[in-house]
Amino acid sequence: MNNFKLKIGALLSSAAMMVAVSCSDDFLDVPPTGVLAENQLSTVAGLEASLIAAYSQVNGRANRLASASNWVWGSIRGGEANKGTDPGDFATINPIQRFETNSASGDIGAKWNGAYEGIARANSVLRLMQNPAPDVTEADITRISAQARFLRGHYYFELKRDYNNTPYVDENVDYGSGLEEVSNNQDLWPFIEADFKYAVDNLPPTQPQVGRVNQYAAKAYLAKVYLYQGKYSEAKTLFDDVIANGVTSNGVKYGLVDQYQNLWRGAFDNNQETVWAYQSAAGTGSVNNANPEFDLNFPYNSAAPGVCCGFYQPSFSFVNSFRTDSNGLPLLDRQYNVGANQVKNDMNLGSGSDFTPDTGNLDPRLDHTVGRRGIPYLDWQDHPGASWIRNQPNGGPYSPKKYVYSRDEVGSFQDNSSWTPGYTGLNVYIIRFSDVLLMSAEADIETGNLETARAKVNMVRERAQNSNLEREDGTLAANYVVGLYESPWTDATVARKAVRLERMLELGMEGHRFYDLVRWGIVNEEMNAYLQYEAQFLSSAFGGATFTDPYIYNPIPLDQIDLVGSDILIQNPGF
Template sequence: MKKTRSKGLLLIICAIMLIGYSCKESFLEVPATGQLDEAQLSDKKGLEGVLVSVYGQLNGRANRMASASNWVWGSIRGGDANKGTDPGDFSDINPIQRFQYITTQGVIADKYTGLYEGVARANLVMRLIGVAKEDVTDADKARISAEARFLRGHYYFELKRGFNNTPYVDETVDYGTGIEKVSNNKDLWPFIEADMKFAYDNLPETQAAAGRVNKWGAAAYLAKVYMYQKKFAEAKVLYDLIIANGQTTNGKKYALVPRFQDAFKASNDNNSESVFAIQAAANTGSVNNANPEFDLNWPYNTGPNGPGNCCSFFAPSFELGNSFRTDATGLPLLDGTYNSAANELKTDMGLKSSDAFTPDAGPVDPRLDHSIGRRGIPYLDWIDHPGNDWIRNQPNAGPYTTKKYAYYRTDIGSLQDNSSWTPGYTAINVNIIRYADVLLMAAEAEVEVGSLEKAREYVNLVRARAANPASFVKRASGENAANYVIDTYKTAWASKDAARTAVRFERKLELSGEGHRFFDLVRWGTAAAEINAYLAYESKKLSGALGGSTFTANKNEYLPLPQDQVDLVGKDILIQNPGY
């Protein structure tokens, strides 16, 4: 009897509990499987894992156009290259190269949301630091916070120079309540500076793992942030420290690698020139660890990524090729005459690969043939570039193929990954900042503060490396593949204007195809003049792709904010950029 009464009471209690739960919405809330909450991530292992995910967003894998390589946003818009391929392939890039941006452009939304994904991941790290468990030491907190804030500063830097001011959100904002109502009425520069300064003050000089930013990488990035704000004296202080004392993750002093091309080889990743780079690895069991930046940007048909595979994107421009012309003394044609009929490079435009062709015999900077694939010149360790056979649509793309971040034949199966739809995934790191960039930024700062001779010294370091005969492209016979003529600046520059012109042109040559050019032109205030001159010249060669294109000053310096974001937040809160 007692046993029966106890059983009945238990049933009544259970019924009451079910009634109580059924009246609460929490009864319907089931924790997501395969998902960790903040409490599970707040130990050291969890924090380090989330931090790795912040680094993982640097290549914008799910949002390809968010990548820090900026091959579209910095290089194509800057005149280093055009989209290439066919007009209908990835046609969303067509309006970008023509400066006909619209607010609903998918690639623009990808850039914006991909960068904010990086911001969100960095902010999660910072929130977890605030609830870190006992196994996370104060030293751990300082380092992890510094890395996260450096990366957050990077993502906001990309947003700032891409879109001007966008909403600022840090770890103190509750993502569940009203984040969509944040305005873009604050200047991002002070927030970016604060993150980079914190990173510089708290990061170690070396790191245990390749790819993690160290104190010197933060110093270089902070100096770059200063340069964009024309704080040249502040930047110079940091550049002096970096050049004198800076060192790579493994403790080696920063230096230019002896051969220019070796700065872009997977087998030479994390070299003495690598200040901060997106890390990549091939054949790890997941293609997601490989470099997705340039899986479209290969010679077409029978070359690397062939036979019959993708895609002939990112075709270097005629104007860029001409820029590598030198005079008889080995100096660039700073007066702009490189585009004249007498100086422009001879190409095989309009010719089939079966047609006879002799490459240009005039003097050129040897960096030309490490930056641009052109007919009749050896293409890495593959074959002599055959011209039209490697171009998907020559009237749309021109006669050149990209070369700087191409993989070698000897990389196949080791530093190149065959586990996906295309063999274009590689182990090649992408430099966000390399030492040549630091030297040329330092030269620029020296010019602006009046130290022209120091600027010339830095530029000559870069040119002397380019002039190393061991780096010249050779034929099988051992002869130079072209008429390479290059030298350093032997005499002092006559004026600040002359020095400024030389330094800026050196950046164009040295850093072509690395995503810098457009942003340099904008920060120098020369974008409208230089880009319109480029479009006027290039459109005569590629009328279908670029004919009628115009850069509009005070508009095209920045991308429009994505229309879906403006609609979500409200046009009175999220203020659209001028002209859109």
Template structure:
């Protein structure tokens, strides 16, 4: 309770004595306004409302960089893209892409606070279930508890990947009595695993509402947690079950949508490919229901977010684009030669939009032109990408625009929201896990604990969808580029060969979706891969990335925010090595 305070304390005391009250102050205590107490929240409606707020934190709206999209933490750090735009716009991201993290950076604080806000909301749900009123059935408790613990596991998973071990707080801890003294010396994995297991064992196979996690979504996430711990046999067992029985919220079996590009289209939200996604809706009366994750990440000037609007962030890298080069059999150049000589994809870097430019004529994986906007290729249903006119600052960003999660011209005003400062808010869900991701993680698990042939089958399933001519980008009736993609027809001779193929497939299939950096760290290849990327990309974008370097045994994790250490003491909250 808060107490009313008055500067005129003596006058207040005199008045109190005149009307005969005792010297006790209890009468000055009044309920806080605009706040619900636990009694009001412990009904079924109240608990469900709090649970919705736990889901609501997935996009980190109040803490932009806490979103599970991880476009900065997973994609920019992983080499899928650079910050883009101008050096001075959102300059707090500059040290992140250069691996020059600072303990006082606002974006790092956002990541910490936003995920702990999710933890706190999940803990409140669990606490309320312990005092739930009679209208909350045992079946309700089981389902709601499964959802809340899944979400808490997710937020701790994000903290674990971001900062390594952080303080663990659950619903049994009183936020007002010493919780600030919780250290970060305990390993988080057992707690994350326990939450995900509980969710898997207690959630229904299907849910009544889109967006709610079900048994099979929890199984996929638990398997992912196993993968990070190299528990490949346990992960494989779950993937086997998901492949056999996994069902989406509406009861359909998980599957790839027929066309690669449709996995990122608002009209296909909650498709059979969507295992777990951040939900979004446009034109509901509040822009807060729309997807805010990519409001900065649009072509500049006259592009889909124009005219004159925002902001040319998240520019796909030269290295990523080159990675889509294929050989005569339509397979990727796994030897790394895609960054060498004629294999480099021709770009319009330094060429104005009113100057002549002929796009690359070499063989390319067709997923490139669904993932990256490049000059001369149709940008969804808008126009051919004009090149420099859509890039705010080519010298800082390079020549490419992000394309996944862009809205279609046909969706303007319906699946895109015009009610805020920018038209960049959409109804496009952001997939935290989609079925292609599951297939490729399952392929990894098969390599380590199962069958190389099964891994090849799963990988070819992903590639086969990408190879369908009906999904190629067209100019009129002709392919927009020389698309050549094939399957792995020959058995892999060794685990090393299989690993190389599957890991590269994740790079191509999941580019720009926030996975790459975390994949490199869990594979133990981050220092080698990222420093090679920085060396190559730094020659192209010397101002943004020249001289940047990844330091092993340091840059795998962010520093703990200094403000958090200052609050509790460096003997309680132990800073990560190197900071």
């Protein structure tokens, strides 16, 4: 920034000298400060800065519902959590969790706006390279283009999952004219595939800076795109390559972090499980460089981390799913919501009332994902129950735990520069290696390789076996029992159920669940069972709520239709 100011200063000095020898008024044509000309941005430095801007939009840039974490669109809509807190706080999320939104809803366009901002930034990079400065080499164009197209593919993938088909705009569209004529009558999948294929073909296996996407991240993402379309053979080929040969951006072989809980600690950012995560930093002077979308999602108490505001409370159904049988295996077919399989909780109990936590068999990933009474909440204290919950009748008895900073991380991976200390510098995973293993297991099942799928699921479960939560005295915080699938998988239907539940256990509260249910074709039955179950405990939040087919996608935002007309921007069915 200082160099830029010096250059402007030099230009002004030159202009002042010119006035002494000339009557011309050309010296008055001074470029406005704070605005960069295209020829400045088409240099290598300018292109890199523009590319970083495209990367930075991945976290939503202060729009809590626009980021790739998808805590509302993926996890709240997927039944892993509810909005929590008070009914009147951020009330526009209430109809989202009840599947009662309409096209005029205040937040239905949040993801739309955030994704198109990212697309505009990626397109800007690609457009600038059509007239590169002399210092830009062909190699520069290839590596920068590959990253920009990866990011554009990501933003369109987010739009596709949330709104189905939306207007496709690339770097060749003239933003000065004709943009209003772009319709959403084209399938986005071919465009998304093309961007990721370009990234696969042109990205290097490793990158000089962590956080930049590499070839293996592109292969994993392209395989995910194939999986969503039911192209299982194509997905399997790519997943197999990523598992066998993939490395992180800094060249470390992909693998699972030894203990599940370390995935959420800042000291382990950019670990061997990171296929792609957006980079977060605390104490930079802007909380938008941290995690601006999670600032509300902390226990509601001045003694708790984050202090505010009680959002994103794990659901009863989600917590119950961590119940295991005598062999340590999960209970399939929603048996975890029946009778004694339901995890004991302190609903309707004050913190001063006696309470003994559940003593049955549980998967330890529960207590690294959910804060529940009587169990250590990171290194802060045992969760005290109701005194850390803003409104139990509206949100239930549980608190979120992933992406919450520990006491040891205060001031390093936690930011104190804004209204709340709830901004963290913990990286947020978009694709991690256990996700790849489980997606690959799905592709294996659908291509008839059930035993290969079982081995991959067992890899994930074996890590869970080694991830018990211990108290300071070394005793276990709960009765953790996790087993492996020892018997061969011969029934594809049973194998599917096992993999699908494993994804919830492993990736819970990470924004995947709703999208998984939709692509599996089971969202209607799963979400209606969930809504009915939760309404028993949270009648004001869920009573009378139902899921219907139109809500597989969000409505196209009405304000966008109003801009161009309903004959150009076509509303999704049912809205």
